[in-house]
Amino acid sequence: MPETDLASxxxxxxxxxxxxxxxxxxxxxxxxxxxxxxxxxALTDPRMVMRTFETFxxxxxxxDLHMPWIDGFGILEMLSEVIPREEYFPILVLTGDLxxxxxxxxxxxxxxxxxxxxxxxxxxxxxxxxxxxxxxxHLRLQRHNRTLEERVEQRTRDLAEAQVEILHRLALxxxxxxxxxxxxxxxxxLLSALIGREVGLPEEDVRLLRRAATLHDVGKIGVxxxxxxxxxxxxxxxxxxxxxxxxxxxxxxxxxxxxLLQMAAEVATxxxxxxxxxxxxxxxxxxxxxxxxxxxxxADVFDSLSHERPYKRAFTRKETLDYxxxxxxxxxxxxxxxxxxxxxxxxxxxxxxxxxxESLPELPGPSSFLRxxxxxxxxxxxxxxxxxxxxxxxxxGSAGGDGGSMGGDGAASGPAS
Numbered sequence: 001m002p003e004t005d006l007a008s009x010x011x012x013x014x015x016x017x018x019x020x021x022x023x024x025x026x027x028x029x030x031x032x033x034x035x036x037x038x039x040x041x042a043l044t045d046p047r048m049v050m051r052t053f054e055t056f057x058x059x060x061x062x063x064d065l066h067m068p069w070i071d072g073f074g075i076l077e078m079l080s081e082v083i084p085r086e087e088y089f090p091i092l093v094l095t096g097d098l099x100x101x102x103x104x105x106x107x108x109x110x111x112x113x114x115x116x117x118x119x120x121x122x123x124x125x126x127x128x129x130x131x132x133x134x135x136x137x138h139l140r141l142q143r144h145n146r147t148l149e150e151r152v153e154q155r156t157r158d159l160a161e162a163q164v165e166i167l168h169r170l171a172l173x174x175x176x177x178x179x180x181x182x183x184x185x186x187x188x189x190l191l192s193a194l195i196g197r198e199v200g201l202p203e204e205d206v207r208l209l210r211r212a213a214t215l216h217d218v219g220k221i222g223v224x225x226x227x228x229x230x231x232x233x234x235x236x237x238x239x240x241x242x243x244x245x246x247x248x249x250x251x252x253x254x255x256x257x258x259x260l261l262q263m264a265a266e267v268a269t270x271x272x273x274x275x276x277x278x279x280x281x282x283x284x285x286x287x288x289x290x291x292x293x294x295x296x297x298x299a300d301v302f303d304s305l306s307h308e309r310p311y312k313r314a315f316t317r318k319e320t321l322d323y324x325x326x327x328x329x330x331x332x333x334x335x336x337x338x339x340x341x342x343x344x345x346x347x348x349x350x351x352x353x354x355x356x357x358e359s360l361p362e363l364p365g366p367s368s369f370l371r372x373x374x375x376x377x378x379x380x381x382x383x384x385x386x387x388x389x390x391x392x393x394x395x396x397g398s399a400g401g402d403g404g405s406m407g408g409d410g411a412a413s414g415p416a417s
Contacts, residue, residue, distance in 0.1 A: 010132045013059035014039040018075070019094060027119065028062060031183050034123055046070040050078055053298045060128065062115075065106065083110070088138040090131035145276040152161075164211060167264070171214040174221050184303055187352050189214040190223035194294075194348060194355075198339035199295070205263075212263040213296045218270045219249030231311045246272055246281045258379035263292055271296040274331045283334055294333040298324060298340050301331075302349075 015037055025042035030041045031203050041056055043049060046067045053061075061079075065072035072093065083089050091308045093106050096117040103114065113127055171185040193210035201209065220228060221243050227238045234242060249268030253261050272294025277285030281293075305323060308314040315323065321344065328337040343349050 006133060006136060009136045011036045012039070013037070013132045013135065014056060015041070015060050015062065015128070016046075016049075016052060017042045017048060017062040018067075018072075018350060019062070019064040020046065021064075023329050024064070024094070024117070028124070031121055031124060036308050044324075046072075046075060050082075053079070053082070058187060059090075059130055059390075061089075061091045062128075063091055063093055065093060065097070065102070073105065075107060076106065076111065080110055088135055090135055092127060092131060114186060123271075125348060141209065163258075164259070167215060167260070170218055174215075176220045183353075183356075185214040185217070186356055187303045188216060188296065188299045190356055191303065191343075191349070192296045194343055195295045195299060195339050196292075198342055199336065201289075201291075208260055209292055209357070211293065212260060212267050213299065215249070215253065215264040216267050216296050216300060217243035217249070218246065218252055218264075219247065219268055221252075222248040229310055243272070243280045246270075252322060253338035266290045267292050267296050269293070271300055273297070275333050276330050279331065287334075292331075294336050298332050298336050301327075302340070333377070347411050 002134075004054070013031060017025050017032075019025050022044050025044060029040050040051065041058070047069050049070075062394075063072050063075060067207045072095075076091070079091070090112045091110055093111045093114045094117060095106075096115065097101065098116055112131055112231045115124060115127060130358070133254060161182050175183075184228060185263060187221075189210045189212075192213035193206050196209045197206045223242060227234065227241055230238065232314070238283075240313065246269050250265055253265035253268055256262055256265070267290075270284065270290050271281075273279040273281045273284045273289040274292055274296070275286060275289070277283065291375075302324060305315040305320045306317070321341075324332065324337060324340065349353070
């Protein structure tokens, strides 16, 4: 919107004059009207100032200091509670006492300038014009800043959408290696978000987790097809190579200032950790494993076992659920397992494919993942419980799996294929 002429804007400003002497306010009102100011209001009762200030919304206040009921200092004190500090609101004090003490007190309470009584009409108009020009320019600057902020927000939203799309395609690139539909990553993302909501994650973290979880296996980009697609059990060397995908994923995703990528790096690194410490990644156990990794571990195994891959058959629903229940307290966080089975009992898990295109929101506004975290690598959500004293050793995967003996992406050491 083009700015109008400065002089015209100044004349369009609203002026409120407050003086208990009717003769003074009449003089001011006539003087300002003749100068071209159309929006002038005068008060002789200081008790009406605050109500008039709210309804009239003046751009400048002419204020006498010595009045009955409430003096000018009392008015200044009340106005200081309603005028934001960052707002430039000119108050021109009218007084016959220009002692240093009075000036210092008035200036410290928000006054911008002084007019001595009796008035010099030229001085009155010049001081008012100067103060109102500063007010108008300040308001213009505020409007300009708001416009810039809106443009930045729009660019940030555009960047956010582009980043989400790039990450989605990166997740698909990893999944197409052993899942030609590319839907495994999306299902794991959705199920992880639903479990996260069930365990009480903040809604923003739930939405972030939906996207971050799709990148859990992005490190598979660095694993050879001969290992990833192998139809039989992996050798010790092959299994060690497969395990490297968590570290590859970490290196791809880590180092970002943004929450989404920080969470994705956390998930990629930790989703093959075991509750009893027998998994891989960093060899974590119990609540030392990030909650996001514990959630994705359950979602990943459930979806991997439920669907056919080139190197394994799909497990039945009963086989898959029994498999996860058997891993409770060993491979999986017991409370995450309980949250998962609550979703099973409500029939939510059976509707994952239809839910993919339905109600669970995508990421919230750009602040959710373009906002830098206060501390990179901080874990998300609440940690629970005591660490169980259960032992276990990771075993070599089979059928192209990258997990241990209780499942993972294509792990098939549960029900026989």
